[in-house]
Amino acid sequence: MYWNKNIETMPCNELKRLQLKRLKKTIAYALKSEYYRNVLKNIHIEKISSLSRISEIPYTSKTDLREHFPYGFLCVPQEEIIRLHSSSGTTGTPTVVFHTKEDIEAWQNIMARCIVMTGARRSDIFQNMMGYGLFTGGLGFHYGAEKVGMLTIPIGPGNSKRQIWFMQQFKTSVIHILPSYALRLHEVMEEMGIDPARDLSLRIAFIGAEPHTEEIRQKIEKLLDIKVYNSYGLSEMCGPGVAFECTYQNGLHLWEDEFYIEIIDPTTGKVLPEGEEGELVLTTLNRKAMPLLRYRTGDLTRIIPGACQCKRTHRRIDRIKGRSDDMLIINGVNIFPMQIEKTIMSIPCVGKNYVIEIHKKNFMDKLVIKAEMAKEHFPGNQAELKHFEQKITGELKTELLVTPDVILVEPGSLPVYEGKAKRVIDLRDEKCSI
Ligand code: AMP
Numbered sequence: 001m002y003w004n005k006n007i008e009t010m011p012c013n014e015l016k017r018l019q020l021k022r023l024k025k026t027i028a029y030a031l032k033s034e035y036y037r038n039v040l041k042n043i044h045i046e047k048i049s050s051l052s053r054i055s056e057i058p059y060t061s062k063t064d065l066r067e068h069f070p071y072g073f074l075c076v077p078q079e080e081i082i083r084l085h086s087s088s089g090t091t092g093t094p095t096v097v098f099h100t101k102e103d104i105e106a107w108q109n110i111m112a113r114c115i116v117m118t119g120a121r122r123s124d125i126f127q128n129m130m131g132y133g134l135f136t137g138g139l140g141f142h143y144g145a146e147k148v149g150m151l152t153i154p155i156g157p158g159n160s161k162r163q164i165w166f167m168q169q170f171k172t173s174v175i176h177i178l179p180s181y182a183l184r185l186h187e188v189m190e191e192m193g194i195d196p197a198r199d200l201s202l203r204i205a206f207i208g209a210e211p212h213t214e215e216i217r218q219k220i221e222k223l224l225d226i227k228v229y230n231s232y233g234l235s236e237m238c239g240p241g242v243a244f245e246c247t248y249q250n251g252l253h254l255w256e257d258e259f260y261i262e263i264i265d266p267t268t269g270k271v272l273p274e275g276e277e278g279e280l281v282l283t284t285l286n287r288k289a290m291p292l293l294r295y296r297t298g299d300l301t302r303i304i305p306g307a308c309q310c311k312r313t314h315r316r317i318d319r320i321k322g323r324s325d326d327m328l329i330i331n332g333v334n335i336f337p338m339q340i341e342k343t344i345m346s347i348p349c350v351g352k353n354y355v356i357e358i359h360k361k362n363f364m365d366k367l368v369i370k371a372e373m374a375k376e377h378f379p380g381n382q383a384e385l386k387h388f389e390q391k392i393t394g395e396l397k398t399e400l401l402v403t404p405d406v407i408l409v410e411p412g413s414l415p416v417y418e419g420k421a422k423r424v425i426d427l428r429d430e431k432c433s434i
Pocket residue numbers: 086087088089136137207208209210211212230231232233234235236239297299319320329334
C-alpha cells in the first residue's frame with residue numbers, strides 16, 4: 001500500500017528531473033535569507049545545470065544555524081510562518097526551524113507516506129508516546145497519523161502504567177516510542193502480569209530519535225509481539241518523516257522528492273560514492289520558510305545500493321551508525337559535552353577535572369557526571385556535599401533538559417590524561433548497569 005504511489009514509485013530519471021527543478025527553485029528561494037544571500041553571492045544559479053553542480057555550494061552546519069539565530073535563515077515574512085520547532089535538548093542558543101502552512105502540509109504528507117508504508121491503516125488506533133512540544137517527534141507523528149485518519153492518542157512519554165491502561169482500554173494497535181523506553185515498558189508489563197501477545201492488540205511500533213541496533217529491534221519485536229520500523233529524521237529538515245523503513249525492513253527509504261542526499265567524508269568533506277559510509281548531508285527540496293542547502297546532519301550512514309522489493313524508487317539509507325561530532329543522545333535528547341562542561345565549570349565548588357559517564361538503568365540511559373571538588377571546598381561535611389550536588393544537578397537539568405546524577409569526588413581523584421582528555425565514557429553497550 002502506498003500513500004502517494006506516483007511519487008513513491010516515480011521512475012528514477014523522472015525523480016532526478018523533479019529534484020533538479022526543485023533544487024533550482026530552492027536555491028532561488030534560499031537567496032531570500034540573509035545567510036544564503038551572503039554565502040551564495042559568488043554562485044551563479046544559472047550554472048546549476050545538473051544535480052552534481054550542487055557541489056559548488058558550501059555546506060551548512062548546526063553552528064551556522066546557531067550563529068544566525070533566530071531569523072538569519074528565514075526566507076519568508078514573519079506573518080507567513082505558523083510554527084517553530086527546535087532540536088531536542090539544550091536551552092542555550094537552540095537550532096530553531098520555522099514552518100509555513102505549506103511546510104507543515106508537506107511534512108504531514110511525508111509522515112503519512114511513512115506510516116502507510118509500514119502497513120498501518122486508517123482503522124488503527126495510534127498511541128503516540130513521544131514528547132510533544134518543541135521536539136518534533138510528537139507533533140510530527142501526530143499530524144501524520146491524523147492525516148492517515150487513525151484514531152490518535154496524544155499521550156506523550158512516561159507513566160508506563162497509564163500507557164498500558166490506555167493500550168488495554170482502546171486496543172492500541174500502533175505505537176511510536178523510543179527504543180529504550182519500549183524495553184522499559186515491557187518490564188513494567190511483566191511486573192503487572194501483562195503478556196503483550198495475550199492481553200494487548202499491538203501490531204506495529206515506530207521507533208527512532210536515537211541510535212539503536214538491529215538486535216534491539218528484534219528484541220522489541222519479540223518482547224512486545226509487534227513489528228518494529230525504524231524512523232529517522234531531524235528537526236532541521238522538518239523532524240521525523242525524512243527516512244523510514246518499509247515492510248522489508250532493510251534500510252530506510254529517504255524521500256528524494258523532498259530531500260537531496262549526499263554522503264561525505266566527515267574529515268575531508270569529499271563526496272563519497274554510493275555504498276560508502278560517511279556523513280549524511282541533506283538539501284531540502286520543498287521547504288519554504290527555511291530551506292537548507294547541503295546541511296551536515298552529523299549522522300553516519302551509507303546509501304544502500306540497489307532497488308527495494310517494495311518497488312519504491314527512493315533510495316535507502318542504512319541505520320545510523322553514530323555521529324561525526326561528539327553529540328550524545330540520551331533517551332532521545334541531544335546533548336553536547338561542551339554544554340555540561342560550561343555549566344559545571346561555572347560553579348565555584350567544582351574543581352578542575354570531570355568525567356561524563358553514560359549508563360543503562362532499567363533499559364533507559366542514565367547520565368552520571370563525576371566532578372572533582374575545588375580544593376578550598378574539600379572535604380566539607382555531608383550536608384554541604386549533598387547541597388552542592390543538588391545545586392549542580394539543578395543547573396544541569398535547566399541547561400540540558402535531562403536530569404543527571406551528580407557525584408562530587410575528592411580533588412585529584414579522577415584520571416588525568418597526557419594527551420586529549422577522555423571526558424565521555426559510554427557504558428551503555430557493556431554489561432554495566434547501575
Ligand atoms: P532532533 O533534531 O532533536 O530531532 O534530533 C535529530 C537527531 O536524532 C538526528 O540527527 C540523529 O542523530 C538522531 N536520530 C533521529 N532518528 C534516529 C534514528 N532512527 N536512529 C538513530 N539516530 C536518530
